[in-house]
Amino acid sequence: MERRNTDIWFTEYQTKHLRLGLSIKSVLANIQTPYQHLLVVDTDQYGRLMALDGAIQLTESDEFTYHEMLAHVALTSHPAPRRILIVGGGDGGTAREAVKHETVEEVVLVDIDQEVINASKQFFPSLSSGLEDPKVNVLVMDALEYIRGKSGKFDVVIVDSTDPVDFAEGLFREPFYRDVFRALNEGGSLVAQTESPFSDPDILTGAVSEMEKVFPIVKVFWGAMPTYPTGMWTYTIGSKVHEPGEPRGQIPPETRYYSEEIHRAAFVLPPFLEEILQGRDR
16 A cells, blocks of 8 residues: 655745745644734745744744844944834844843844744743843834834834735834834934835835835845745845945954854945835835
8 A cells, every 4th residue: 555645744835826835844833813814834945934824934944044134233233232123023033132232231022923922932942041031121002003103212213024015014014114203312213124125015115115214224135045035135234324235343253154254245235126126115
């Protein structure tokens, strides 16, 4: 009798024409939170994986490339960041990177979904260690509500959000950026993940255009992210004063992707990406 194939796979439909499939060993969590579907599986290729509404948020093997770039480019382009706001990031990876900076005195992390925080603490201790740091204050609430009315409170705001759908859509719009601008002090800056230029160029250009309505300095940088759509990921930084392409603060220790050289190189955009940005509606 022929043996049947018993492989079990997780498949992310990254676009209607693009899929990423990973064979899995086991399902560790499969729940519907008040906001989204949360899945944690153990994969053969990348270790443990968390997906929200079917979209990969992190894997144990490659999360460092995303979290290091999202945190360190903004934090080292500021001469002495002390108070940091993380919007989203309930897994703790961005907080883990932020507290590596000696000047950082307080990190406020605002995530709307307690279940994401719980799952990270249970299944991803290498990330959730960031949530346990004494400098980190975790608030479970809507970041759009939290940021309103804040004035001159933060040096850097890091938007570690899901894709811009449903409750996260407002995090890519001008009103939110204006609230962030007010919440930043005179030398402050905002950094956000802005998706892939191959699969979602409209999200990237839309975020850049919305940010340019608010911030005098807006720059795009990029890095590798293997399990996100197409493997090339962009980030956009809006700054009140400091040019973000040059490191000013101390380079954090124990990084695996980010370095002083990578910081500068990340702002060198391939010509096709420059064309995408130049072709957007202004």
